[in-house]
Amino acid sequence: MYIPTYEDMLEAHERIKPHIRQTPVRESDYLNQLTGAKLFFKCENFQEPGAFKxxxxxxxxxxxxxxxxxxxxxxxxxxxxxxxxxxxxxxxxxxxxxxxxxxxxxxxxxxxxxxxxxxxxxxxxxxxxxxxxxxxxxxxxxxxVHPYNDPRVIAGQGTCARELVEQTGGLDMVVAPIGGGGMISGTCLTLATLAPETQVIAAEPEQADDAYRSFKAGHIIADDAPKTVADGLLVPLKDLTWHFVSNHVTEIYTASDAEIIDAMKLIWKHVRVVAEASSAVPLAIILKNKDAFADKRVGVILTGGNVDLDKLPWMAG
The missing domain is CATH 3.40.50.1100 (Rossmann fold)
Structure with missing residues (x-):
């Protein structure tokens, strides 16, 4: 198993720069006040295909x-x-x-x-x-090209955290959703070298919490077909992403589907961007665990904005 390195991430960034966008970082005074933290939203939903991937x-x-x-x-x-x-x-x-x-x-x-x-x-x-x-x-x-258990993919995802650190001038924590763990692994890969003092926090739906249970058990636990509103977070960890999660993630928190939907609404209303349910899980867990994030500078990766506008999760039926 090849473990990608910081140098792989740097090479990836040079390779992909002509083909991706350096996405903006947004802030919200209201959400800072609501959470008691200073939040920096990295808007990967602004990529042309609508996601960090x-x-x-x-x-x-x-x-x-x-x-x-x-x-x-x-x-x-x-x-x-x-x-x-x-x-x-x-x-x-x-x-x-x-x-x-x-x-x-x-x-x-x-x-x-x-x-x-x-x-x-x-x-x-x-x-x-x-x-x-x-x-x-x-x-x-x-x-x-595996969705996440691929050194090339993880090195590419790690470029997001590099941009985020450079755009914000430094962070106490970075929070990202976790499903298979590609974004979290890339974040760990980058921050372990670029900003080792920055904690990496993973956010997961309660109804697909196999990464949380794996983290607590110390080995991979895989669910076959979980169901949650956060449809981008349905897959289990694999050996490569588990390496990064088990060695570098500080904590994994979970949120219910109702909490995720509420956070999704807050992002739409106060960050004023279209975010899918999966990318609202970080804000949901920050709101649920305010003491852990209070007075911290927190990077929040909004991983995607691909939603079916006719079937938004807060619509009846």
């Missing part, structure tokens, strides 16, 4: 040699990695095949299709996802 996807796609690139790339994803990999592949002009759960939001499927990704649907479980993907990859020969 374009960083890792672009690093993988543009790092391929010409021979492998001809066969394209392939992955499985509940949405944002699929759309971001499709986007990066489109920019390089190579094929992209993605396996998505049939329950994935239509907005995310539409985004994949818009960027030229070819979708194969599977049942909404990790088992079905991986079995279906094995068939697709055998047929296409595309380079497997």
């Amino acid at each position: 374009v960083r890792g996807a672009s690093n993988a796609v543009f790092g391929l040699d010409e021979e492998q690139a001809k066969l394209g790339v392939a992955t499985h994803s509940s949405g944002n990695h699929a759309s971001c990999l499709s986007y990066a592949a489109m920019k390089r002009g190579i094929p992209c095949n993605v396996v998505m759960p049939k329950t994935a939001p239509q907005a995310k499927k539409d985004t994949v299709a818009r960027y030229g990704g070819k979708i194969t649907e599977c049942e909404p479980s990790t088992t079905s996802r991986e079995e279906t993907f094995a068939k697709v990859q055998a047929e296409t020969g595309g380079d497997f």
